[in-house]
Amino acid sequence: MGKNKAELLQGTLDLLVLKTVDTMGPLHGWAIAKRIEQVAQELLELKYGTLYPALMRLEQNGWISSEWGTSENNRRARFYSITKQGRKRLTLEAENWEQMAAFITRVLGTSR
Amino acid sequence: MVQRVDEELEFHLRMQMEENIRRGLDPPNAQEAARRKLGNRTQVSEEVYRMNTIAFLDEAVQNVRFSLRTMRRNPGFALTAVLVLALGLGGSTAMFSALDPILFRPLPYADPDRLVNLGWTSPAGAPPGQTRTILVSIRYRERWKPAPEPFTAVTTIPATVETCDVTEQQPERLRCAKVESNFLQTLGVRPAVGRDFTAEDDVRLAQTTAILSHEVWTRRFRADSDAVGKTLELNGKPITIAGVLPAGFAMPGAEADVLLPQQIYPVPPGSQSSSIFKAFGRLKPGVTPEQAQAAIAPLLADNFKDLPGFNKGAKPRVVALRDYLVGDAARVAWLLLAAVGGLLLIACVNVANLILARMAARNREFEVRSALGAGRARLARLALTESLLLAVAGGSIGLLFAGALLRMFVQLAPSSMPEIGHASLDLRVFVFAVVLALATGAAVGIWPALSVLRSRVHQYGSRATAAMRPKLRFALVTVQIALTVAMLGGSVLLLRTLWNLVSIPLGYQSERVITMSVSLNPALYPNGSRDPFFERLLERVRGIPIASAVTMTTGVPPAGRTATVTGLSLDGQPSKPGLNGPLVRARGVTPGYFQIFGIPILRGRAFEDADWGGPPAVILSESAAKILFPGQDPLGHRVQLWPSMYNYRWSRPAEVVGIAREIRNTGPTLEPEPEVYAASWLDDSAIAHFAIRTQASTADAAAFLKQALADLDPRTPAKIEAADVQVARLTERPRFLAWLLSTFAGLAVLLAAAGLYGVASYLVTQRTRDIGVRMALGARPTDISRQVVGEAGRWIVAGAVLGCAIAWAGTRALQAQLYGVSSRDPLSWIAALGVLAAALLLAVLRPATRASRIDPMEALRTD
Numbered sequence: 001m002g003k004n005k006a007e008l009l010q011g012t013l014d015l016l017v018l019k020t021v022d023t024m025g026p027l028h029g030w031a032i033a034k035r036i037e038q039v040a041q042e043l044l045e046l047k048y049g050t051l052y053p054a055l056m057r058l059e060q061n062g063w064i065s066s067e068w069g070t071s072e073n074n075r076r077a078r079f080y081s082i083t084k085q086g087r088k089r090l091t092l093e094a095e096n097w098e099q100m101a102a103f104i105t106r107v108l109g110t111s112r
Numbered sequence: 113m114v115q116r117v118d119e120e121l122e123f124h125l126r127m128q129m130e131e132n133i134r135r136g137l138d139p140p141n142a143q144e145a146a147r148r149k150l151g152n153r154t155q156v157s158e159e160v161y162r163m164n165t166i167a168f169l170d171e172a173v174q175n176v177r178f179s180l181r182t183m184r185r186n187p188g189f190a191l192t193a194v195l196v197l198a199l200g201l202g203g204s205t206a207m208f209s210a211l212d213p214i215l216f217r218p219l220p221y222a223d224p225d226r227l228v229n230l231g232w233t234s235p236a237g238a239p240p241g242q243t244r245t246i247l248v249s250i251r252y253r254e255r256w257k258p259a260p261e262p263f264t265a266v267t268t269i270p271a272t273v274e275t276c277d278v279t280e281q282q283p284e285r286l287r288c289a290k291v292e293s294n295f296l297q298t299l300g301v302r303p304a305v306g307r308d309f310t311a312e313d314d315v316r317l318a319q320t321t322a323i324l325s326h327e328v329w330t331r332r333f334r335a336d337s338d339a340v341g342k343t344l345e346l347n348g349k350p351i352t353i354a355g356v357l358p359a360g361f362a363m364p365g366a367e368a369d370v371l372l373p374q375q376i377y378p379v380p381p382g383s384q385s386s387s388i389f390k391a392f393g394r395l396k397p398g399v400t401p402e403q404a405q406a407a408i409a410p411l412l413a414d415n416f417k418d419l420p421g422f423n424k425g426a427k428p429r430v431v432a433l434r435d436y437l438v439g440d441a442a443r444v445a446w447l448l449l450a451a452v453g454g455l456l457l458i459a460c461v462n463v464a465n466l467i468l469a470r471m472a473a474r475n476r477e478f479e480v481r482s483a484l485g486a487g488r489a490r491l492a493r494l495a496l497t498e499s500l501l502l503a504v505a506g507g508s509i510g511l512l513f514a515g516a517l518l519r520m521f522v523q524l525a526p527s528s529m530p531e532i533g534h535a536s537l538d539l540r541v542f543v544f545a546v547v548l549a550l551a552t553g554a555a556v557g558i559w560p561a562l563s564v565l566r567s568r569v570h571q572y573g574s575r576a577t578a579a580m581r582p583k584l585r586f587a588l589v590t591v592q593i594a595l596t597v598a599m600l601g602g603s604v605l606l607l608r609t610l611w612n613l614v615s616i617p618l619g620y621q622s623e624r625v626i627t628m629s630v631s632l633n634p635a636l637y638p639n640g641s642r643d644p645f646f647e648r649l650l651e652r653v654r655g656i657p658i659a660s661a662v663t664m665t666t667g668v669p670p671a672g673r674t675a676t677v678t679g680l681s682l683d684g685q686p687s688k689p690g691l692n693g694p695l696v697r698a699r700g701v702t703p704g705y706f707q708i709f710g711i712p713i714l715r716g717r718a719f720e721d722a723d724w725g726g727p728p729a730v731i732l733s734e735s736a737a738k739i740l741f742p743g744q745d746p747l748g749h750r751v752q753l754w755p756s757m758y759n760y761r762w763s764r765p766a767e768v769v770g771i772a773r774e775i776r777n778t779g780p781t782l783e784p785e786p787e788v789y790a791a792s793w794l795d796d797s798a799i800a801h802f803a804i805r806t807q808a809s810t811a812d813a814a815a816f817l818k819q820a821l822a823d824l825d826p827r828t829p830a831k832i833e834a835a836d837v838q839v840a841r842l843t844e845r846p847r848f849l850a851w852l853l854s855t856f857a858g859l860a861v862l863l864a865a866a867g868l869y870g871v872a873s874y875l876v877t878q879r880t881r882d883i884g885v886r887m888a889l890g891a892r893p894t895d896i897s898r899q900v901v902g903e904a905g906r907w908i909v910a911g912a913v914l915g916c917a918i919a920w921a922g923t924r925a926l927q928a929q930l931y932g933v934s935s936r937d938p939l940s941w942i943a944a945l946g947v948l949a950a951a952l953l954l955a956v957l958r959p960a961t962r963a964s965r966i967d968p969m970e971a972l973r974t975d
Contacts, residue, residue, distance in 0.1 A: 029120055030127040048128075049151030052120065053163040060167035062490060073130075077123045078116065085486070092484065 013054050014063075015097070016040070018090045021064060021082045028069070028077035029055060055080060063089050117160050121153055171490070175497035183498070189470060190502065193463045196863065197506025200459030201552065202513030203856075205545040207452040209514070209537050210521045211445040214438050220361050221433075222300020226395045228404065229364070229436035230266070232412055232428050247391040253377050255411055256391075262404040264396055267291070267298040268374075268389035273366050277633050280345040285829070286328065288346070289368035290375075296323075296357075298394050299364075305329070306340035306355030313354070314373040321354040322346070323371040329356040346370070347635035364392060365437050392433065405430040443928055444849060450925075451602070451856045454595045456552070458860050461588045462867045464556045467499060468585055469874055499557025500550065507549025511542070524851070526844035585871045590911040592867050593952070596860040597915025600944040602926055603857040605933055606850035608940060612932035613843045619775035619784075620669050621710035622835035625805050626813040627668045628653075629831045630821060632798040643793060645824065646800045650702065652820040658813065659804035663705040666793070668801045668835065669775055682740060683750050697777065697787045698753055705789070706731075706772060708805050716747045716770030723791035728766035734774045736786035746771065753788060766790065779842050781931055803835065810834045849929060861948060865955035872904055872959035883963055884971020893964035900960040901953070908952050912945055 020035050021027060027035070032055075033048050058064045063086035069079040082090070125146050132142035150156065183190040221227060231247040247268065259266045269291050276288035293314035302308065303323060313321050322344065324333075333339035343350040351372070395404055405428055412428045435442070471478075478491055515537055630649065632642055650664045703719040706712075714734065723729045730751055737746045750765040776784050806813050814832040821830050840847075876883070883896055923935035933940065 028123070030124045033124075047151050048124070048149055049153075049156040049159070052117070052156055053159040056160050056163040057167055060164065060171075062486075071123070071127075075123060075126070076119070078120050088483065 011093075013050065014058060015090070015093050017051075017054060017058060018063060018082060018086055018093075021080055022087065022090055026069070026079040026081040028071055028079050030077075032080065058086070061089075062086075117157050121150070121156060125150060125153075171493070172497070175494050176501065178494070179498040179501050183501070186470070189466060193466050193502045194505045194509065196459045196462050197503060197549075197552065197556075198509040198513055199859065200456040200510070201503075201507045201545065201549055202510030202517060203859075204452050204456045204548060205510060205514040205537075205541060206517035206521060207448060208544055209518050209541045210525070211449055212541065214441050214445045215449070219364075219434060219437075220301070220358075221364075223394075224433060226397070227299065227364075227433040228393050228395055228401050228430050229433055230391050230393050230404070230408060230428075230430045231389075247389045251414075252389075255414065259393065260408060260411060262395060262399045262407045263393040265294055265298040266391060266393040267295045268391045269295065269363065269366070270374075271390055273363075273368050275631065275633070276346045276370065277635065278344065278346060279348050279635070282332070286346075286369040287367060288370045288372055289363060289366065290372050292374055295371070298392060300394075301358065301361060303355035304358040305337050306353070308355060309371075309373050314375060314377070316375050316377060318373075318375060320349065320351045320372060320375070322351045323355045323357060324353060325357050325369045325371075326359040326361065328369045347633070349635075364433060365390065393430075401430045401432055443925075444845065447925060447929065448849070448852060451599055451853055454599055455856050455860055455863075456548075458592050458595050458863050458867075460552055460556050461592050462863050462870075463499075463502065465585050465588050465867055465870060467495075467502075467556060468588075469870065471495065496554065496557040500553035503549045503553025503556065507545055507552075510549070511537075511545055514545070524848060526841075526848045585874070586907045589864070589867050589871050590907050590914060592860075592864045593908060593911025593948070594914035594918055596857070596864040597912055597944060597948060598919045598922065599853065599857040599860050600948055601915075601919050601941050603850065603854040604940040604944045605926060605930055605935060605937065606846065606853055608933045608937075609929065609931045610843065610846050610850045613780050613846055616776070616780040618669075618780065618839065619711065619773060622669075622839045624807060625708060625803055625835035626810055626817070627833055627835055627838070628802045628804075628814075628817045628821075629668075630800050630802070630828060631831075632828060634798050636827075637798065642798055649800075649821060649824055650802070652823060653802050653804065653817065656804065656806075656813075656816045656820060658806045658808045658816060660807075661704050661708045661805040663708050663803050664702045665705055665801050665803065666700040666797060666799075668803055668838065669709060669777060682752075697785050698790060699787060700790050700793050703791065705803075708803050709775075711775060712773050713770045714773055715745075716768070718770060719789075719791045723769070725792070728764050729769045729791045730766045731770040731772050731789040731791075732768055733772050733784075733787040733789075735784060736788055737771050739786050751788065753790075846929065846931070861951050864948070865951045868904065868908075868952055869955040869959065872900065872956050873962070875903075876900065876959045876963045879963075880966060880971045883966050884968040887966065887968040888972065896966075897960040897964035900963050901956055904952075904956040904960075908949065912948070916941065916945075 016036050016039070017032060020032050020039075024031075024035065029052060033051050036051075055064070055066075059066060059080075063083060064080050065083050066078050066080045068076060071077040125143075128146035128149060129139075129142045132145050133139060137145060147153065218224065219227075252268075256266050269289055273287045273289045276286055278284050278286060291309075293309040293311050296303065296308050304326065306323075309321065309323065312318060324339075324344075329335060329339060332344075333342070339353055340355060341353065343352050345351070357371070393404070395401070408430065409428045438445075481491060481494075482488075518537060630646075632645065637645060646664065650662070653659065653664075654662045656662075701719070702724055703721050706718045713731070716731070719729065719731065732740065732746055732751075740746065740751065741749060746768045747770070749768050751768060752765040772787075772789065774784050775787075776782075777787060778785055802817070804813065804817070810832070817832055818830060821828060887893075887896065919941070920936070927935045
């Protein structure tokens, strides 16, 4: 494995953003932040500042796309939605996590 | 980008603030809390930018590393691609550098598009590829100063640049040009150091000043600005240095180390001396050369009145300076550039084909990448990276290659395209090469990248990519073949032209004839001392043991230095109107001339020893006899000539003693000029030519000749050349062109054959299974191989047809360079097609035989 905490966090954030956007459709940056905070509750102390670079990176990789739209209070905001590649990535990552979780469970289980 | 991130963050803060207010905080605290939650806003923006750049760089580095690794695993492919690209890019860069001075480099004058050359065209024709426009005038100052209407200024330089010797310490021979005082002004050039000539300098008998070239100043005065005001001794006279030209200055159409004022005017009253100049002018804005040409026609007509020797055969001519300097060379240059461009295109197509083949092999890799979430744009960027890397590698090697190639061009360039001799690889060319390499990389990679983009990769193992469709690759091969056909046809035509030109009999023999031209320094040999010197030299040359025949002449064939005759008198009668003019050439020759050059005397007799120095005698060429004495027998008649040379003194009537056969004294393709041979010197010339017939080699003969001269005067230089070399120079340019184009065509054939071979092999590999099945069902090996050849043949034919179509459209560009063969000559094109077909069928042979040897059992088991 050898992933350090930062990368782990980054990977987690990616997953969270993708899942959020996948489930809830096009959202603007602030809404994504609020939703993640909601879901993570106290488990993840999210500095909102790290969200925007993450959004940029995800867009670079082609996993999300963005366009201008109007928010619920009639302001101009950038809305993000998931792409086909993004969905593939999400599925892949989800599978990875599940596999890892199952593996660890098994290891912990059998060593008892 | 900047705005967008800012806007987003602004929006975020506002939303957060609103929520905070809803939660009960007052506005200033709400804002503060929102900012704190977001974190340092500048930092966030910066982080976003970094993400942007990092992601891009990250990916780029990743792509490059991966491409390098795959190339190392397939060295054959990488090497081939790089080599092919190096060839194409190196060749184009070298050609661009060589032709840059002709086509693109700006002239070193102010506003050069306004500058023109003016005068009239001599009806006596000119060597191929050169224009001869001169201005001859007696009342130049009255007519041309101030400048006539369409010009803001008119200036002149001598028709030929003289030699002048430095006669103080460090003697050397320099080239001096006598220019008008407004010469530099007209060109818009200011001296880098010191001052320009003024009207006072250009007055007869004023103290002579000089302007040095930058190179001479650097060499002799170590670029010291104190040189201005110092003196330099030229031809025994001390000359004050007035200024220095800027570096990079070049005389239009000549080379000079020193500029001197002409100092012709004021002319002593009653003088009838005329001067021959090259004249240049600066047009007023908005005036075209054609308008100026019409405007000066009346001025030139007045000129003709002063000089009854120039008849209405001459036409005024004003031509833009660039065209005057470069002229015909430009057309040749564009042709060569097009050819090398075609070669580059073929090379690129080859590499594109190679890359497509590799894309097909990497199909699975791309599928996997796609499944892992790589978008199509990302895959395309990966595909493009490889092509760019190859192009950059090819370009770097190509640049080295270009340097060597350029040196070769410069060596082989014909002397009628002297600009090529100045070509060098400079920064502009380097930039051009880089741009070309990147463009090539993009062009070559774009198709494979696009094909990747368009592939529909559904599931593992899908074969629906365009990269795998052989049609595309065959189409590229067709393009290659078409270009090759065009180039091959062109070179066949040029080779035939060359053959035609070389086989034209010039009318005289140049084998085994060695010539020496001796140029005396006028300062060391003043008027009157030259003839005796040359006579003594002739005696010594006659004494050379290996020379079987010797002659001395004012000019060696074909043209040499012959004079245009401005006045003729036949049998004592004054010249008839219409017979005046530069109709005939005059050449002074010693007895033995006709013998050495193998020119038969058709009627009468050749010169004998008694004629030289005896009563004046002339021999006419056939055409001269026809023009001067139509319908009569010229023998025994008397002719008196006034050639337009300085110091002409042979003005006694001479008897016509013989008629000589015509020789092509204007080159192989133009009408020969009528010629009058005189058994005497025509003027007090400082240049004489000697010709000897000998069985010895040029080197041996040169040694003897140099010794003969050195015995009399070791300081005077001699130029020794075999007459054959001078004859070869007549066909220099067509030879250069033919050689170059044939080389390109040869390379194109090689590349096209290699391309076809690659595609055919690939096809056979792809269809191994099908072939196996067919063989199992009873097909014979010959059937299989015939089918492969047949399929390739279809593409070859398509390429040939396309090539002929291209050639048909483009042949007019070539026509100007051809002689004796039309650009649509069927025989030449059939020959070209034949050669190409043979090469291509050979290329396809191996894959075809491989196909026929496929073992059906093996084939069915694979895949």
